[in-house]
Amino acid sequence: MREIAYWQALNEALQEEMERDPNVFLLGEDIGVYGGAYGVTRGLLEKYGPERVMDTAISESAITGAAIGAAMMGKRPVAEIMYVDFMGQAMDQLCNQAAKIRYMFGGKFKAPMVMRTEGGAGRTLGAHHSQSLEHWFTGIPGLKVVMPSTPADAKGLLKASIRDDNPVVFIEHKMLYKEKGPVPDGDHVVPLGVADVKRQGKDVTVVSYSRTVLVALEAAKILEAEGIDVEVIDVRTLAPLDIKTIVDSVKKTNRAVVAHEACKTGGFGGEIGMQIIENAFDYLDGPVKRVAAIDVPIPKSPVLEQYVIPTKDSIIKAVKEALA
Amino acid sequence: MENIPRDKLLGIYECMLRIREFENKIYYLFIDGFIPGTIHLYQGQEAVAAGVCANLRKDDVITSTHRPHGHAIAKGVPSGSLMAEIFGKSTGCCKGKGGSMHVGDIDVGMPPAIAIVAGGIPVAAGMALAFKFQKKNSVAVSFFGEGATNEGVFHETLNMASLWNLPVVYICENNLYAASTHIEKAFKITDIAKRADAYGMPGRTVDGNDAVAVYSAAKEAVEQARAGKGPSLLVCNTYRHGGHSRGDACTYRPKGEKEEWLKKDPLIIMENMLLEAKLLSADGIKAMKEKAEQEMIEASEFAKASPLPAPEQALEDLWA
Known part of the structure; x- marks a missing residue:
């Protein structure tokens, strides 16, 4: 089986889902021209244009809320928050809006969105860029939380997350982006909720x-x-x-x-x-x-x-x- | 400029030189592998930190960002402990726990820099609120980039600070890029200082590469705050010479842009002013440069020779 890096696997997943579903679009800080702080969205602006790969202002709360609103109206946003440490700025929208919008309206709405972010220590970036905060999200019913360890899982789980009809917090690890591993060809989807x-x-x-x-x-x-x-x-x-x-x-x-x-x-x-x-x-x-x-x-x-x-x-x- | 004392002007110039030398030194030390993690350098923006902080007293406080080395030097953090902190050494100003993005020294009025964009803006208001309660005439100054003015907390805080008439000054360093994102891609407006109008405080824009202009504008804002006349927003238009962080090759910048800005290097502007006004000779400039260079060599020797923290020190300092 071919071996690719974790970041490439994520990049493939985004491309394949954008090809498959025209409703999928990306938004976040420095994801377009720069290709993402860790390079996951490299090349996507060139390929899909600024309407589907949206560089945003530094406004995590608005990024998250915009993803929710667009999801409620039928789009499939994949929002990127550069570091999980910055999620503090997005928490109200994510935890009070995204997580609850379906339940509070008796199941009338869905918010099929993915919040991609990354966390973890190992690069000696200090206390504002190294945290592991997944337990913030697991304590909120209504959010799915995904944390892949290998390139194959990264690809398959991201594809499943984009296809899922619920808000998914997808947390990558900064020390894994360059790790290589075998990734199956074709439409490799790993179902959520399976260890x-x-x-x-x-x-x-x-x-x-x-x-x-x-x-x-x-x-x-x-x-x-x-x-x-x-x-x-x-x-x-x-x-x-x-x-x-x-x-x-x-x-x-x-x-x-x-x-x-x-x-x-x-x-x-x-x-x-x-x-x-x-x-x-x-x-x-x-x-x-x-x-x-x-x-x-x-x-x-x-x-x-x-x-x-x-x-x-x-x-x-x-x-x-x-x-x- | 005529009414600014010579000592003050030389002090601002010396501060700018020290920041430039410090950052140049850090740049090479990083390449040589002495510095773990990443760095966000300040070359090109020296006039802002130096011009603003020349108006501050030791009992005034500042908040800073992920790009804090210049602010730290300008507020008086000793270069040795600053560099040691960036090395992650136990002699660092935060005992190696903060690092490049979190340098500070409360003894000179700088709490550890805050690397969450806009995070320092409300904290500065809080410090100013305490000064007001305590009837001190100290002032809080918050530095941040133009990108931070698109965070909700910027708007929340400016409203509150204005309403409460707090002794705080907001310094927006507009260096055109929030990481890679050009200001035109993140703002509908072009004049960020106008945002102050919405909160009932004065907003001004100055040439952030002209240290004298920054100094004079900041002087007004600081005096206003100190006199109990409330906060203001000062936007300083400037440019960072390097990338956002150490791995950034700046491919998003149009060709020739940097070269244009290098012609407006704040150090050159300041040197020309001092020479023209005959406040300093070419020899005098050379001597000051050598002094700053020597200081930073010593700072780096200190950082290199300093011990790493003992691993168990990770357990200390959590609780008061």
């Missing part, structure tokens, strides 16, 4: 998403040499969450570790862990362990940043604790 077993194992289940899946896979490789067989589940879609795939795995391994880059307190790992306990308590041979960022803002200095976010060593440690 993926990225590595089969029998001793312990590590549940993760986004970049931390890759960290977990590295940890699994090291643990394999020590005779520990780790199953790695990539939830891919946080909302709706495919708890069945997670629980089936825990029923097999009887041990669970949840790993993500967001802070521990209030992070989505708490939700996953609790659902494991609710659904598979009798199968657990030990406490569910969490690996997450320390509860502080992401500091700038590389040594501090690396200390705060999860590493393969912290996953290895948690796996061993889960097995103890």
